[in-house]
Amino acid sequence: MTATIEPEVGKSRRRKEDARLISGRTRWTDNLALPGLVHMAILRSPMAHARITSIDTSAAKEMPGVLAVLTGADLADEQGSLPCAWPITEDMKSPNAPSMAVDTVNFAGEAVALVVARSAYEAADALEAIDVDYEDLPVVLDMAAAVADGADLVHADLGTNTSATWVFDSGEAGTGGDVEQAISGAEVLIERTYRQQRLIPAFMEPRSVVVDPTGEQYTMWSATQIPHILRLMLAMTLGVPEHKVRVIAPDVGGGFGGKLQVTPEEVLVFLAAKRLGKPVKYTESRSESLLSAHHGRDQIQKLTLSAKRDGTVTGLKVELLADMGAYLRLVTPGVPILGAFMFNAIYKFPAYRFVCTNVFTNKTPTDAYRGAGRPEATFAIERLMDELAVELGMDPMAVREKNWIKHEEFPFTTVCGLTYDSGNYEAATAKAMELFGYDALRAEQKQRRDRNDPVQLGIGISTFTEMCGLAPSRVLGSLSYGAGGWEHAAIRMLPTGKVEVVTGSSPHGQGHETAWSQIVADQLGVPFEDVEVLHGDTQSSHKGMDTYGSRSLTVGAMAVVMAADKVKAKAARIAAHMLEANEDDVEFAAGGFQVKGAGAAAKSVSIQDIALAVFAAHDLPDGVEPNLDSEATFDPENFSFPHGTHLCATEVDTETGRVTIRSYVCVDDIGKVINPLIVEGQVHGGLAQGIAQALFEEAVHDESGTLTTGTLADYLVPSAADLPSFVTDRTESPSTTNVLGVKGVGEAGTIASTPAVVNAVVDAVRHFGVSDIQMPCTPMRVWQAIRTGQSDAGGLGGEAGGGLGSIDSSGGAQ
Amino acid sequence: VIPAAFDYVAPTTVDDAVRALADAGEDGKVLAGGQSLLPVLRMRLAAPSTLVDLGKIAELRGIREDGDALVIGSMTTHYDVQRDPLVAEHAALLAEATATVADPQIRHRGTFGGSLAHADPAADLPAVALALDAEMVVAGANGRRTIPAAEFFVDFFTTSLQAGEILVEIRLPKRTGWHAHYEKFNRVAQAWSIVAVAASVRVDGDSIAEARVALVNMGATPVRATAVEQALVGQPATAEAINAAAQHAAEGTSPAADGNADAEFRQHLARVLTGRAVSAAVGA
Numbered sequence A: 001m002t003a004t005i006e007p008e009v010g011k012s013r014r015r016k017e018d019a020r021l022i023s024g025r026t027r028w029t030d031n032l033a034l035p036g037l038v039h040m041a042i043l044r045s046p047m048a049h050a051r052i053t054s055i056d057t058s059a060a061k062e063m064p065g066v067l068a069v070l071t072g073a074d075l076a077d078e079q080g081s082l083p084c085a086w087p088i089t090e091d092m093k094s095p096n097a098p099s100m101a102v103d104t105v106n107f108a109g110e111a112v113a114l115v116v117a118r119s120a121y122e123a124a125d126a127l128e129a130i131d132v133d134y135e136d137l138p139v140v141l142d143m144a145a146a147v148a149d150g151a152d153l154v155h156a157d158l159g160t161n162t163s164a165t166w167v168f169d170s171g172e173a174g175t176g177g178d179v180e181q182a183i184s185g186a187e188v189l190i191e192r193t194y195r196q197q198r199l200i201p202a203f204m205e206p207r208s209v210v211v212d213p214t215g216e217q218y219t220m221w222s223a224t225q226i227p228h229i230l231r232l233m234l235a236m237t238l239g240v241p242e243h244k245v246r247v248i249a250p251d252v253g254g255g256f257g258g259k260l261q262v263t264p265e266e267v268l269v270f271l272a273a274k275r276l277g278k279p280v281k282y283t284e285s286r287s288e289s290l291l292s293a294h295h296g297r298d299q300i301q302k303l304t305l306s307a308k309r310d311g312t313v314t315g316l317k318v319e320l321l322a323d324m325g326a327y328l329r330l331v332t333p334g335v336p337i338l339g340a341f342m343f344n345a346i347y348k349f350p351a352y353r354f355v356c357t358n359v360f361t362n363k364t365p366t367d368a369y370r371g372a373g374r375p376e377a378t379f380a381i382e383r384l385m386d387e388l389a390v391e392l393g394m395d396p397m398a399v400r401e402k403n404w405i406k407h408e409e410f411p412f413t414t415v416c417g418l419t420y421d422s423g424n425y426e427a428a429t430a431k432a433m434e435l436f437g438y439d440a441l442r443a444e445q446k447q448r449r450d451r452n453d454p455v456q457l458g459i460g461i462s463t464f465t466e467m468c469g470l471a472p473s474r475v476l477g478s479l480s481y482g483a484g485g486w487e488h489a490a491i492r493m494l495p496t497g498k499v500e501v502v503t504g505s506s507p508h509g510q511g512h513e514t515a516w517s518q519i520v521a522d523q524l525g526v527p528f529e530d531v532e533v534l535h536g537d538t539q540s541s542h543k544g545m546d547t548y549g550s551r552s553l554t555v556g557a558m559a560v561v562m563a564a565d566k567v568k569a570k571a572a573r574i575a576a577h578m579l580e581a582n583e584d585d586v587e588f589a590a591g592g593f594q595v596k597g598a599g600a601a602a603k604s605v606s607i608q609d610i611a612l613a614v615f616a617a618h619d620l621p622d623g624v625e626p627n628l629d630s631e632a633t634f635d636p637e638n639f640s641f642p643h644g645t646h647l648c649a650t651e652v653d654t655e656t657g658r659v660t661i662r663s664y665v666c667v668d669d670i671g672k673v674i675n676p677l678i679v680e681g682q683v684h685g686g687l688a689q690g691i692a693q694a695l696f697e698e699a700v701h702d703e704s705g706t707l708t709t710g711t712l713a714d715y716l717v718p719s720a721a722d723l724p725s726f727v728t729d730r731t732e733s734p735s736t737t738n739v740l741g742v743k744g745v746g747e748a749g750t751i752a753s754t755p756a757v758v759n760a761v762v763d764a765v766r767h768f769g770v771s772d773i774q775m776p777c778t779p780m781r782v783w784q785a786i787r788t789g790q791s792d793a794g795g796l797g798g799e800a801g802g803g804l805g806s807i808d809s810s811g812g813a814q
Numbered sequence B: 001v002i003p004a005a006f007d008y009v010a011p012t013t014v015d016d017a018v019r020a021l022a023d024a025g026e027d028g029k030v031l032a033g034g035q036s037l038l039p040v041l042r043m044r045l046a047a048p049s050t051l052v053d054l055g056k057i058a059e060l061r062g063i064r065e066d067g068d069a070l071v072i073g074s075m076t077t078h079y080d081v082q083r084d085p086l087v088a089e090h091a092a093l094l095a096e097a098t099a100t101v102a103d104p105q106i107r108h109r110g111t112f113g114g115s116l117a118h119a120d121p122a123a124d125l126p127a128v129a130l131a132l133d134a135e136m137v138v139a140g141a142n143g144r145r146t147i148p149a150a151e152f153f154v155d156f157f158t159t160s161l162q163a164g165e166i167l168v169e170i171r172l173p174k175r176t177g178w179h180a181h182y183e184k185f186n187r188v189a190q191a192w193s194i195v196a197v198a199a200s201v202r203v204d205g206d207s208i209a210e211a212r213v214a215l216v217n218m219g220a221t222p223v224r225a226t227a228v229e230q231a232l233v234g235q236p237a238t239a240e241a242i243n244a245a246a247q248h249a250a251e252g253t254s255p256a257a258d259g260n261a262d263a264e265f266r267q268h269l270a271r272v273l274t275g276r277a278v279s280a281a282v283g284a
Helices: A018-023 A122-127 A177-185 A227-238 A264-276 A288-293 A330-336 A374-392 A397-401 A426-438 A438-449 A475-478 A510-525 A552-578 A607-617 A678-697 A748-768 A779-788 A804-810 B014-027 B036-043 B079-081 B085-090 B092-098 B104-109 B114-119 B125-131 B228-233 B240-245 B263-282
Strands: A038-042 A050-056 A066-071 A111-118 A129-136 A163-171 A190-201 A208-212 A218-222 A247-249 A280-283 A295-306 A313-325 A354-361 A455-465 A487-493 A499-503 A531-534 A586-589 A590-594 A629-634 A643-653 A659-669 A726-731 B007-008 B030-032 B048-053 B064-065 B068-072 B137-141 B143-148 B154-155 B168-172 B178-183 B194-203 B207-216
Touching: A038 A122, A038 A264, A038 A288, A050 A499, A066 A122, A066 A190, A066 A264, A066 B143, A111 A122, A111 A264, A163 A330, A163 A629, A177 A295, A177 A313, A190 A374, A190 B263, A208 A264, A218 A227, A218 A264, A227 A247, A247 A510, A264 A280, A264 A313, A288 A678, A295 A374, A313 A330, A330 A531, A374 A397, A397 A455, A397 B178, A426 A438, A426 A455, A426 A643, A426 A726, A438 A455, A438 A499, A438 A748, A455 A748, A487 A552, A487 A607, A499 A510, A499 A552, A510 A531, A510 B125, A552 A586, A552 A590, A552 A607, A552 A629, A552 B240, A643 A748, A659 A748, A678 A726, A678 A748, A748 A779, A779 B263, B007 B014, B007 B125, B014 B030, B014 B048, B014 B137, B014 B168, B064 B085, B068 B085, B079 B092, B079 B104, B079 B114, B079 B263, B085 B092, B092 B125, B092 B178, B092 B194, B114 B125, B114 B168, B125 B194, B194 B263, B207 B228, B207 B263, B228 B240, B228 B263, B240 B263
Parallel strands: A038 A280, A218 A247, A313 A354, A499 A531, A659 A726, B007 B048, B030 B048
Antiparallel strands: A038 A111, A050 A129, A066 A111, A163 A354, A190 A295, A208 A218, A208 A280, A295 A313, A455 A643, A487 A499, A487 A629, A586 A590, A643 A659, B064 B068, B068 B168, B137 B143, B137 B168, B178 B194, B194 B207
């Protein structure tokens, strides 16, 4: 080790995992082949709500290669109910949630039968031979209608479509004033209703599960974000002893919250493998994934903002309807609640009330999707700030600046009782405005309006913050969540000085292996290449809370740092012995242990030297265990609060309604950065996903509850060709709640970008009398809004057709 | 999803292919690149008993001149059409439209003839064939016959190809020196057109001498905008004159409504996009 070693943290290293991921050399779950492996296929209900009157499996059982055909009735005694870990209120209504419908189907796509066969082809063939008779039940799709008196019921036994009503009131909580008082005394009131359309996570790798029941333990491989939680939940749901279950998440191709789930398919593969005594594999098709993997968003937001005429906000009232779909999955009810603390955002609201009503419908269950609750909140408040600016004739940035928390006011306790540890909204905004060329764009906007240009220009702002790094266990407890928010890590020092880092975080594309290697290289003074990161297998990584909510770095990497500290503490004693010095006189610097003040030329022992000495154990101090390995569990004391200023310029073709993003500038403040290249990737992908909500994506159901956007020809995920070149930059206000100074970045781009884009679209056409356009802002919706000057252009425009959709309706090609 | 079982044959001559298709009977299906057929099979929306793959028939690939015509083998890939110098010179509209078909992977697999025979009203190339007065040469058990494009497209996904017939080549009258533009309107780059307009125009001096305009997704088949064509002839090649002619674009059309557009929006788009297509073609 030399004293001039360059720190790894802060380097834009290319990700060490990418070669195997991109080239497909890795083993995804579906690539696994085990001796005697058999294949499962699932028959799904085409009906959104129906009673199953009969299922005839006799023909399917006679098909070639078929080993078993099972229905919900066959599994009723052993399948249990899929877990919901977040009972948000004591009186929350939660229906029984079988993995396979037994007598009633509650959404189109619900499993009604399964086939296990020698090959996937034979299983698919046999599905077609199963005959199911259904008796129609009334289909409940609209949330507002679902909560009205006398509504048809999704679950008759619950007696209501309302699952729970959750309230936060700053007056009652003592964290702020009474919002009704603020509203009744308001100089200005902005009242709006916004719709968060239903989205589909649409991860790249479809979900896949293999269960091998032939060993002493059941081994499950699953394309999941949460191998540790999955193991626990399998044990609790199916009554299998926890130590008899091993779960492996091999390389996983994306999740975005969509694989933060204990799925019916995982349970069904487990039960089929157990029953047959053979390893069983199930891999969903893309259409099955779009149809039955959980969906996201889907809220109606009724919003009331009160303010003074000078632009100072005085109160905010939020009344949500949140669509649960047909069942409560793992964290379904809590998703809108994660937004409860974010509607006030970066602004100093003195009074706030949030009421969320969770509603059942006959649709695919919703659950976490990138941002989970916070994009909805950010959209609402950032749209409202623009509306307030228009109402007052102020510049939208000036309204924000008047109300945001000044940088010298940190740490700042909000009207929700959260303490934002650090931030500098002024700095991020100043940098973004300069990069964007705000004033020049405003001037061009005026020129285009004045000359009635067919292409109008709009400018959208989003000065967002979010809470991530889930989560302090005590806070989760206070929100009735079923688990803690800690993370675990372990470090193993190998005799040759190489390092194995075991992490409880479970990567599915984020780049943990690279970032953790950079951190550990600096912590222990070893080369980046000498660090191997082990994850995703409950056997090697025995303890963890997995990856979601932008938690890996702020929580998971902190556990790694703590474990490294313990390794160094153990090593220091041995180093002192090797240096023939007192332990108190030895320090670790620049990758080695030295006697303090001995100078650069003095003898130094590296962690590698010590690892070998420990392995041999010939000459250790008395009473010292021959072991440097250490583990640590970190429970954060606070959330992480990244923020940033996002600016979007859109060109709206008033003749066709087409929206084109001309420029997009974002300056994010995520504290200290481990690897700027990974951050860049997270921001770009996040922006794409947020822009997709604004302009492209929507899960649409027809009046019978059939998903009409069931292929990627209809559910429009944008590609690079549909997006602009992003201008990204950063400011750096280190977090004060972790020693790395880091904040989360995984969801920031998604949370921030949606309102920036919609604000820009509305800004471009506001002079036609338009004050809102429903998402996604499709050409038809925008054209209709311009033509009619209507304030809320909804209706047609979200769905897609043509192409494969047309093939569908024609029943096949000529 | 996984297709139902089928037999697969890959003949190496057109004669063998015609025989194979006849042998396959009613449930035989031609595989001509597979970019539309395979998704249909995988979703089990179709279950042909036999697939006759034309991919190994060398004589169906390639582009050649034949007097006043350009002759394109039906199994020529989009990629080969897109970069062919003869196509660029004599059928600029085809080159431009082909470059907008789906994405590079699909353009390397999909074929010109496959797209025409599939006859998706939202597809790009049927309208181009119609605008360019293409003739389809088809082979069957009784030999070959030629079908004009105007008679080829019959309905949604339906052509006048008879059972047992195979599209072997497409003859395009040379439009050397014509100006062309394909104006495509879709929501994301890889999506089908909501509406698109294929325009090919001959300019003589400052005025429009001849025009061929066809519309995508404005009905069950591609539609010739004959009223626009007539209105353009003799007009100056100016934006004003072109836009006036383009107002006729939706005449006689009855487009479908879907999630992207109702009929009224489609008709509006047809007018706007026709103006843009012709203007872009002539540089007005």
